[in-house]
Amino acid sequence: xxxxxxITNAITLACIYGTxxxxxxxxxxxxxxxxxxxxxxxxxxxxxxxxxSLYISSSAPVIFAAGILTGALGGIVVCLCAFIPIHDKPSFxxxxxxxxxxxxxxxxxxxxxxxxxxxxxxxxxxxxxxVNIFGVVVxxxxxxxxxxxxxxxxxxxxxxxxxxxxxxxxxxxxxxxxASIVGIxxxxxxxxxxxxxxxxxxxxxxxxxxxYWISPFSGITPMIKxxxxxxxxxxxxxxGAVAGALLLGVNEALTAALLGGQYVLITQFLLIILILxxxxxGIAGILDRAREA
Amino acid sequence: MNKPEHAVQxxxxxxxxxxxxxxxxxxxxxxxDLKVSSGERVGIVxxxxxxxxxxxxxxxxxxxxxxxxxxxxxxxxxxxxxxxxGRYTHLVVRRGLALIPQGDEIFHGLxxxxxxxxGAFTRRAWSERSERKKKVLAIFQPLQKLxxxxxxxxxxxxxxxVAIGRGLMADASLFLVDEPSLGLAPKIxxxxxxxxxxxxxxxxxMVIAEQNVGLLEGRVDRIIGMHAGKLKGEASVLLPHA
Numbered sequence: 341x342x343x344x345x346x347i348t349n350a351i352t353l354a355c356i357y358g359t360x361x362x363x364x365x366x367x368x369x370x371x372x373x374x375x376x377x378x379x380x381x382x383x384x385x386x387x388x389x390x391x392x393s394l395y396i397s398s399s400a401p402v403i404f405a406a407g408i409l410t411g412a413l414g415g416i417v418v419c420l421c422a423f424i425p426i427h428d429k430p431s432f433x434x435x436x437x438x439x440x441x442x443x444x445x446x447x448x449x450x451x452x453x454x455x456x457x458x459x460x461x462x463x464x465x466x467x468x469x470x471v472n473i474f475g476v477v478v479x480x481x482x483x484x485x486x487x488x489x490x491x492x493x494x495x496x497x498x499x500x501x502x503x504x505x506x507x508x509x510x511x512x513x514x515x516x517x518x519a520s521i522v523g524i525x526x527x528x529x530x531x532x533x534x535x536x537x538x539x540x541x542x543x544x545x546x547x548x549x550x551x552y553w554i555s556p557f558s559g560i561t562p563m564i565k566x567x568x569x570x571x572x573x574x575x576x577x578x579x580g581a582v583a584g585a586l587l588l589g590v591n592e593a594l595t596a597a598l599l600g601g602q603y604v605l606i607t608q609f610l611l612i613i614l615i616l617x618x619x620x621x622g623i624a625g626i627l628d629r630a631r632e633a
Numbered sequence: 634m635n636k637p638e639h640a641v642q643x644x645x646x647x648x649x650x651x652x653x654x655x656x657x658x659x660x661x662x663x664x665x666d667l668k669v670s671s672g673e674r675v676g677i678v679x680x681x682x683x684x685x686x687x688x689x690x691x692x693x694x695x696x697x698x699x700x701x702x703x704x705x706x707x708x709x710x711x712x713x714x715x716x717x718x719g720r721y722t723h724l725v726v727r728r729g730l731a732l733i734p735q736g737d738e739i740f741h742g743l744x745x746x747x748x749x750x751x752g753a754f755t756r757r758a759w760s761e762r763s764e765r766k767k768k769v770l771a772i773f774q775p776l777q778k779l780x781x782x783x784x785x786x787x788x789x790x791x792x793x794x795v796a797i798g799r800g801l802m803a804d805a806s807l808f809l810v811d812e813p814s815l816g817l818a819p820k821i822x823x824x825x826x827x828x829x830x831x832x833x834x835x836x837x838x839m840v841i842a843e844q845n846v847g848l849l850e851g852r853v854d855r856i857i858g859m860h861a862g863k864l865k866g867e868a869s870v871l872l873p874h875a
Contacts, residue, residue, distance in 0.1 A: 428717040429717075504759065507747060507751055508751075510743065510747075511740050511743065511751050514741060514742050515740050515741070520695075521722060521726070521732050521738060522726065522751050522752055522799065522803070523722075523727055523754040523803070524723055524751075524754060525723040525724075526723070
């Protein structure tokens, strides 16, 4: 077995799924919405990037920008349909989940209707080169994936740490009731959250399209993986999501190398069940320094 | 009155008329009237479960349902509504309300400093937040060396200081303080109230709800009793200069 390949695969997968997991985690803890439409946003931004590569330019920055912008746009649509009209109604979590799921199903069919079932592919954005780091061969697409995911995530997390909007979002993640008391508007903040998480989905879609295809239903599996990572990490915790992504990335790469790709989901969910039995609050329960209120 | 009479005309900061509010089928506040004018410190005392907190929450739009008129600085912030608790709260806060809720309602992962910043979300308060922080720290000195500590790790008394400090950061014309001594050791509770009463109000007003009359007696401009969702006692006191 080639351990170098396992490690690089694990890290690449962790970056992509971690990006999605952080997006889902932030949406859940700040808005209380399980964004089941995330897979649709993911597929939509893939198509956005593909259209841009076809009609505007096939240079990497244009394709990235198109993917991220389409993702942000998809986030706004989901926010306007599945959050703002119903967020203060009774039993919102289940209603929001249903609404987001409906958007996902309808949206995926819409993509199928417009673009057809044939998969599309994006041009190679990171070129064709390899580097050899301590005997481990790193291909350009993997290096590019890791660097771009880390870059955008760092940007997002820095923004959340230092800006006023970021403080708003973090306050809402920790205590939505208190957030309204200090004058944070849930609806205006929700738009920012959805733009940001939509953009993250767009980035993940563009980088994942380097290895996989863009198809109307291509977002479902990444969304399920992102959601399970967010669960393992403890919903609402960014460091937890990062740790969960690494863990599940290693698991996926190891299972694929040792047992075969068809067993990945089995070992993945066994691992998730095990972790949630041992730590009901997920990995975040270990990382969290502060007591619950 | 232990306050010097101001030469300036006092204006009415809060004018509540015929307010009823509650949760689901339960009606907690019954046709309540309340006027608070600027520069005034009002104590509302009453037993547990008689509607002090619900009154504050109704003013902030946080109750399950409510009807009746609430004028904050002349703007109508009371709406007849049957659901959506908290939906308009941020708009009421932007009109100049600072609610310091019972049980602190802190953000347990934010540091003390970020917490104080989060209290200054109105536009003017945000631009002046460093001066405001200095003022709050002068009142609650123990917080000075805790600025970088997550609030979730503080003690009960320190948390209360953070919660009150967050309220004082706001550019508010009306401060509603709900049970500032609740759950604290008597000595610490007393210190918190002392600090609260020492805050310079200027043009704004403060209403403190408290179960312990002794802590407020003789140190606020008037005390109103609250019983079974209605104000008793001095509720009809005339406003100075009004």
